Amino acid sequence: MKNFMNEFKKFALRGNMLDMAIGVIIGGAFTGIVTSLTDNFINPILNFVTGGKIYTLQDIAGFASAFLSSLVNFFIMAFVLFCIMKAVNKLMSIGKKEDEVIPDKKICPFCKSEIHIEASRCPHCTSQLED
Template sequence: MKRFIEEFKSFALRGNVMDMAVGVLIGGAFTSIVTALTTNLIQPILDVVTGAKMYTLQDVAGFANAFVTAVVNFLITALVLFVLLKSINKLLSVSLIKKKEEEAAAPTTKVCPYCKSEIHIDATRCPHCTSELA
C-alpha cells in the first residue's frame, strides 16, 4: 500500500499533471469572464443598437457589477492557484535538496596515493600512473 501511495504521489505531482489541472481550473474561471462579457456587456449593447430593448441606469450598473464580479472571481482563483503551486514547488524542492544531499554523501571517486590524481572508487589500478591500488 505504501508503494502505491508513493507512485500516486509521484504521478500527481509531476509537472504535466499539475499544469493540466491548473489549465482546467483557469479555463473554467476564464469561461465565467467570457460569459459575463457577452451576457452583461455585448448583449445589452446589441439590444440597444437594434432597438430590441432599452435599459435603465440601474440595469447598466447591474451589468457592470456582474462583469466586475466575474473578473474579481477570476483573479482570486488565479491568486489561490499561484500560492498553492508555489507552496507545492517549495515543498518539492526541499525534498529534492534532501535527496541530493543523501546522494552526495556517497563518494564516487578517490585519490591515487601515488600520483594524487582523482580516479574512480572501484579502480584497482590508477589510469594515470598505472600503480596497483589495494
C-alpha cells in the same frame, strides 16, 4: 499500500500533470469572464442597437457590477492557484539535494592560471604539475 501511495504521489505531483490541472481550472474561471462579457455587455448593446430593449441606468449599473464581480472572482482564483503552486513547488524542493558541481578546472601552483583538471603540464608556464 505504501508503494501504491508513493506511485500515486509521483504521478500526481509531476510537473506536467499540475500544469495541466492549473490550466483546466484557469480555463474554467476564464469561461466565467467570457460569459459575463457576453451577457452583460455584448447582448445589451445588440439589444439597444436593434431596438429590442431600452435599458435604465440601474440596468447598466447591474451589468457593470456583474462583470466586475466575475473579474474579481477570476483574479481571486488565479491568486489562490498561484499560492498553491508556490507551496507545492516548495514541498517538492524540500527533499531534493542540490546537484554537486564537479570541478573541471584547477589553478596552477606556479603561475596561478586556470587550467583543465586533467592537465599534467600548465599550458601557460609549461610547469610540470603534480597529481
